[in-house]
Amino acid sequence: MAGELSELMRRVCVNEAEDEVVGYEGEIDNGSNNGFDKTLVGRIHSDRPYNFQRMKKALSAAWRPRRPITFKELDSNMFLVHIDHYVDLKRVLEDGPWSFERNLVVLKPIEKDEQPTESDMSKVSFWICLLNMPLIRRNKTWVRRIAGKLGEVMDVDDTYFENRSKHIRAKVMINILNPLCRFVNVMNLQNEKIRVYIQYEKLPNYCYWCV
Template sequence: MPLRKERSSAKFIIVAKFLTSKALNIDAIIRTFNPLWHTINGFKARSVGDDVILFVFDDEEKVEKIFRGKPWSFDKHLVVLKKYEKHSPVYTLSFSKVFIWVQIHDIPVRFRNKKVAEDLGTVIGEVAKTTKLAEMEGGSFIRIQVRIDITLPLCQGKIIALEEGSEDWVKFKFERLPNIFYCVGVSITVTRTATYGLIAMVPSMIRSMVFGFMPHLLQIHGGR
C-alpha cells in the first residue's frame, strides 16, 4: 500500500540514542529534559528499544533550538540526537557522529582566524561552516564546532609548519564531553578538567586509543 507524505503525522520527532549500559527510566528522562528544553506544550517520549527514545514535539522551532544546544547528556552519559524524517525505520539510523565544540589552543596570534581554525578542525572531523565568528572567540584560544565520529580515537592536537621552517604544536580540548565516552567499541570513563580537557581513568593501553593521533603536518601560510 503506498504511503504518501500527506498521510504522515504533522509532529516533529527527535530520535535519541542513550549511550549507557543502565536501564532507561522514561519518567526520569522527561523530568530531566523538560526544564532544560523549556517547551511550552511539553513533549511526549516513548522507548523503541535498544536505548533509543523518541521525543515528539508540536513546535519545529523548539526542535531546532534543542539541536543548537547539543551535545546533550543524561546521567553523565552521552545522548546522540537525530531528526527523524519519517521515511526510514528507526533501526536503520546511525548514531555514530555528534557535533562537539572544540577549543584550539596555541595557534600563533597572527594565524588565529576562522579559516585556519576550520582547516585545523578537519583533522578532527567535519567542521560546521555555519559557526558565527562571535561564537568562535575564546580569548587565548579559538573554538569551532566539529562533527566527530565517536567510534574513532579523539585527536589530541596537531603539528603546524610555518613558512619560515619552524614547527608548533596546537592542542585540541573538547567541551562538554560526558563522563562516559565510547571509543573503538569500548566504554571508557573520563573526567573533565577546569579547561574542558580530558583525563581518561583507564589503563594506559586504552588511554592511547582515546588520545591517539597522527601528527601529520599542516602547512600554515602567511596572509590567510
C-alpha cells in the same frame, strides 16, 4: 540436537504471505509526514541500562519547552521524542550536545520512512576551542583546516575575529565511534611542529582512547 532442528525446519511449510509485499498501491503521497518533521530519534551513548522516566524528566527540565513534549521508549537505549514547537526543536538541535547522568545523548531528526532503530547514531556536533594556535595561523581559513581534521566543520564562531572573545571556536560534526582527537599538529613559519590542543564543550563521560 542440531540435526533435529534442521529436520524440523525442513518440514515447515512456507506460508504464501511470506512471498508477498504490502505496497502503496492507490495511495497518494501528499508530502505529509504525520508530524515526523518534529520528531527526533535519540540514543543514550552507553551500554548500561538507564531509567527512562528519570531521563524524560531530566531532558524536559533542561530543554524547558514551550509546549509539552512526548517520549516513546525503544530498544537498545534508544527513544523517540516529539517536540511540538519548531522553536523548541531548533534549540534542542542547536544547543547540544546534551547529556543524561554524564552520558552523551545522541539526537537526530528522523528521516521519512526510516526505521528509528536502524538510524545512524554515530555523529554528534560539538563546539570545540582551539588552544595554543600559532598567531600567524589565527584566521578562519586555518581554523577550518585544523577543525576539519576532526570531522565536518559546521560553523566558525566570529566573536574571536571581531575581538569579542578570547576563544577560537568551531562547530564540528564528530564520529563518536572513534576516539576523540586531543590535538592537531601544525607547522609554524620556522618549520616547527606545534600542537594545537582541542577542548570540547559540554563533553560528558567519554574516553579519548576508546568507546
